[in-house]
Amino acid sequence: MTKSLDNRTIFITGSGGVLGTTYVRNMLQAGARVVATDLLGARADALQESFGENLNFAFYDLDVADEDQVKEIFKRVAADGHLPNVVLNNAAITGEMLMGVGKSFPDFANTSLEDWEKTIRVNLTGAFLIARQMDIDIVGRYPAALVNVASMYALNGPHHEIYKDMPFKSFSAYSSTKAGIHGLTLWLAGYWAERGCTVNTIAPGAVFNGHSDEFQNRVSKLIMAGRMAEPQEIADVMLFLCSEGAGYMTGQMVNVDGGFSGW
Numbered sequence: 001m002t003k004s005l006d007n008r009t010i011f012i013t014g015s016g017g018v019l020g021t022t023y024v025r026n027m028l029q030a031g032a033r034v035v036a037t038d039l040l041g042a043r044a045d046a047l048q049e050s051f052g053e054n055l056n057f058a059f060y061d062l063d064v065a066d067e068d069q070v071k072e073i074f075k076r077v078a079a080d081g082h083l084p085n086v087v088l089n090n091a092a093i094t095g096e097m098l099m100g101v102g103k104s105f106p107d108f109a110n111t112s113l114e115d116w117e118k119t120i121r122v123n124l125t126g127a128f129l130i131a132r133q134m135d136i137d138i139v140g141r142y143p144a145a146l147v148n149v150a151s152m153y154a155l156n157g158p159h160h161e162i163y164k165d166m167p168f169k170s171f172s173a174y175s176s177t178k179a180g181i182h183g184l185t186l187w188l189a190g191y192w193a194e195r196g197c198t199v200n201t202i203a204p205g206a207v208f209n210g211h212s213d214e215f216q217n218r219v220s221k222l223i224m225a226g227r228m229a230e231p232q233e234i235a236d237v238m239l240f241l242c243s244e245g246a247g248y249m250t251g252q253m254v255n256v257d258g259g260f261s262g263w
């Protein structure tokens with residue numbers, strides 16, 4: 001059973017996205033204090049609007065790709081009494097964000113070095129910067145947990161044909177960063193074990209977010225459950241990983257993908 005989260009202060013990067021917002025809502029409902037962070041903009045505004053009046057919610061602007069900002073972040077939250085005992089490396093550049101809404105997606109041969117490096121910088125280097133800062137400011141002071149967010153496309157390749165004629169594609173830099181972030185989990189889990197900090201990876205499957213019927217049909221055939229996930233179904237497992245109930249788990253990847261990776 002998932003234990004109560006009322007002794008948890010959960011720090012989330014990229015909190016304003018589809019999954020991040022669901023995590024925030026779920027965690028507040030479960031009694032946690034939530035320190036939400038994201039780039040400033042419409043998503044951050046929406047978070048503040050939805051949760052700003054909850055006394056267990058605090059928002060901080062944070063670009064995880066900016067080393068100077070990450071160096072200061074736990075000092076900023078500590079000054080307000082919000083030093084976390086659980087940290088989620090959730091921020092990522094996903095396809096549409098890299099290209100811009102409605103822009104066509106380059107094939108592999110036309111993938112620019114700039115787009116590759118930008119994706120690595122946010123998805124992987126950003127996770128490293130946050131983890132390094134945790135090492136400095138949190139790990140060893142009290143029991144803590146880090147959850148890194150990967151994807152069903154971390155350790156499994158995409159079926160490229162399901163993206164044919166779709167406005168979005170899977171992309172190589174994304175998969176590379178998501179495999180890499182699990183490498184970071186494995187490296188850190190042993191490194192931090194004696195200082196009382198667990199490190200795990202969650203690998204969400206395909207989450208429904210207004211996809212066309214055609215795309216839903218194509219991807220659902222690859223999923224044992226026969227359908228895409230609701231954000232809440234990922235958030236429920238995330239809640240467990242953030243709870244004391246997951247205290248004896250470390251160095252693991254938890255696939256929440258309706259069986260996509262099981263076939």
Ligand SMILES: NC(=O)c1ccc[n+]([C@@H]2O[C@H](COP(=O)([O-])OP(=O)(O)OC[C@H]3O[C@@H](n4cnc5c(N)ncnc54)[C@H](O)[C@@H]3O)[C@@H](O)[C@H]2O)c1
Nearest residue numbers: 014016017018019020063064090091092149151204206207
């Ligand atoms: N939605 C899915 O189907 C799915 C599947 C597998 C894995 N994931 C992973 O789950 C996580 C959340 O996904 P989502 O669907 O909510 O994505 P999303 O695109 O809706 O949200 C990503 C968030 O990251 C933030 N972000 C981007 N660059 C940033 C930066 N430099 N600094 C700080 N924040 C930044 C964005 O502002 C946004 O709020 C991501 O790591 C994603 O790769 C999602």
